[in-house]
Amino acid sequence: MQGQLDTALxxxxxxxxxxxxxxxxxxxxxxIVASDLSRALQTAAPLAEARGLRVRPERxxxxxxxxxxxxxxxxxxxxxxxxxTARWRARDPTFAPPGGESLAGFYERCVGVAQRLAxxxxxxxxxxxxxxxxxxxxxxxxxxxxxxxxxxWTLDNASINRLLHSDQGLMLVGxxxxxxxxxxxxxxxxx
Numbered sequence: 002m003q004g005q006l007d008t009a010l011x012x013x014x015x016x017x018x019x020x021x022x023x024x025x026x027x028x029x030x031x032x033i034v035a036s037d038l039s040r041a042l043q044t045a046a047p048l049a050e051a052r053g054l055r056v057r058p059e060r061x062x063x064x065x066x067x068x069x070x071x072x073x074x075x076x077x078x079x080x081x082x083x084x085x086t087a088r089w090r091a092r093d094p095t096f097a098p099p100g101g102e103s104l105a106g107f108y109e110r111c112v113g114v115a116q117r118l119a120x121x122x123x124x125x126x127x128x129x130x131x132x133x134x135x136x137x138x139x140x141x142x143x144x145x146x147x148x149x150x151x152x153x154w155t156l157d158n159a160s161i162n163r164l165l166h167s168d169q170g171l172m173l174v175g176x177x178x179x180x181x182x183x184x185x186x187x188x189x190x191x192x
């Protein structure tokens with residue numbers, strides 16, 4: 002469980018970031034905002050470099066804080082905190098792991114930051130580089146899916162997910178595009 006642990010991308014992640022930058026090479030992009038965690042900043046870097054833009058770190062785009070769960074495997078979490086694990090896996094919106102965020106609080110943070118960033122950019126195209134949990138919240142906000150509903154959509158690393166912001170809130174335009182990650186062979190040795 003990573004949560005807000007600040008881990009760097011591995012070689013595959015760096016390759017995916019380069020592929021993402023290539024996939025967005027001809028897109029109109031006015032700003033790049035990323036979670037301030039290393040893995041998000043490193044994912045944003047190739048795109049920013051190619052576009053001559055600066056990545057704006059945004060703490061509010063961080064992954065959910067899982068408190069004491071962070072750094073443990075899912076099996077370890079289930080063994081050490083079985084009751085908490087049941088509430089977490091049931092998507093109880095009020096449950097927060099000890100020292101962590103509740104799902105409801107996390108959702109409010111994510112949607113609030115998205116609203117603020119969209120308002121600041123006033124109709125310009127923004128790339129947000131963030132984490133799976135944040136994307137899950139934004140998908141739910143855009144499609145009006147309840148927090149406790151099971152997930153039926155993908156959350157792939159380095160995927161392109163498109164949202165539109167209007168007076169009615171977020172709207173889903175496209176989701177889970179990973180065509181840029183299709184490659185016959187992947188040499189992840191390149192830094």
